[in-house]
Amino acid sequence: DAGVTQSPTHLIKTRGQQVTLRCSPKSGHDTVSWYQQALGQGPQFIFQYYEEEERQRGNFPDRFSGHQFPNYSSELNVNALLLGDSALYLCASSSAGVLAGNTGELFFGEGSRLTVL
Amino acid sequence: SQKIEQNSEALNIQEGKTATLTCNYTNYSPAYLQWYRQDPGRGPVFLLLIRENEKEKRKERLKVTFDTTLKQSLFHITASQPADSATYLCVGPSGTYKYIFGTGTRLKVLA
Numbered sequence: 001d002a003g004v005t006q007s008p009t010h011l012i013k014t015r016g017q018q019v020t021l022r023c024s025p026k027s028g029h030d031t032v033s034w035y036q037q038a039l040g041q042g043p044q045f046i047f048q049y050y051e052e053e054e055r056q057r058g059n060f061p062d063r064f065s066g067h068q069f070p071n072y073s074s075e076l077n078v079n080a081l082l083l084g085d086s087a088l089y090l091c092a093s094s095s096a097g098v099l100a101g102n103t104g105e106l107f108f109g110e111g112s113r114l115t116v117l
Numbered sequence: 118s119q120k121i122e123q124n125s126e127a128l129n130i131q132e133g134k135t136a137t138l139t140c141n142y143t144n145y146s147p148a149y150l151q152w153y154r155q156d157p158g159r160g161p162v163f164l165l166l167i168r169e170n171e172k173e174k175r176k177e178r179l180k181v182t183f184d185t186t187l188k189q190s191l192f193h194i195t196a197s198q199p200a201d202s203a204t205y206l207c208v209g210p211s212g213t214y215k216y217i218f219g220t221g222t223r224l225k226v227l228a
Binding site for chain 1: 121123125149151153158159160161162163166206210211212213214215216217218219220221
């Protein structure tokens with residue numbers, strides 16, 4: 001059973017360019033969340049997708065957008081890249097929230113390391 | 118704003134000792150907290166969840182406590198091993214779908 005897969009693993013862009021990152025959730029999961037993790041920091045919530053809709057968004061500008069496809073895979077797009085967008089971008093999938101007997105565990109991919117020059 | 122704070126300084130501990138990591142939360146009352154392990158360049162991996170009405174939760178050599186009075190969770194690893202060296206993240210819910218992560222504490226277990 002494949003876990004969460006992300007692509008590409010590493011990429012280098014220049015300021016002003018656009019980037020698309022991809023994520024396939026764990027089998028059986030219908031919810032995908034994206035996080036940005038700067039060096040030495042904890043992951044910061046970007047947004048969450050469920051049933052092909054953005055369900056909640058964190059404090060990120062509109063340059064960050066996403067999409068979820070009918071097969072639950074997802075894309076994160078970042079436009080007009082800034083140096084500060086350099087980070088590890090993590091995709092996490094889940095199937096249910098924290099209910100009785102459910103840990104609400106997030107399953108993370110290995111991330112996409114974006115460097116903006 | 119809601120915050121989860123962890124000691125950002127690395128914790129070095131001798132093999133076989135108990136490692137204790139601290140997580141403090143401010144400006145909110147999470148119904149539960151999760152702990153994750155993250156190795157360099159990898160995604161976080163879930164370890165444990167503890168709910169606000171549970172004082173303690175154990176899993177093998179791991180123990181987590183939740184003190185709503187102190188607004189604090191402690192994460193213990195007993196009989197620590199060099200393989201336990203990693204960054205440990207404390208995570209709390211913010212609303213229905215969002216999680217807040219602490220900055221993580223880097224643990225190094227010395228052989």
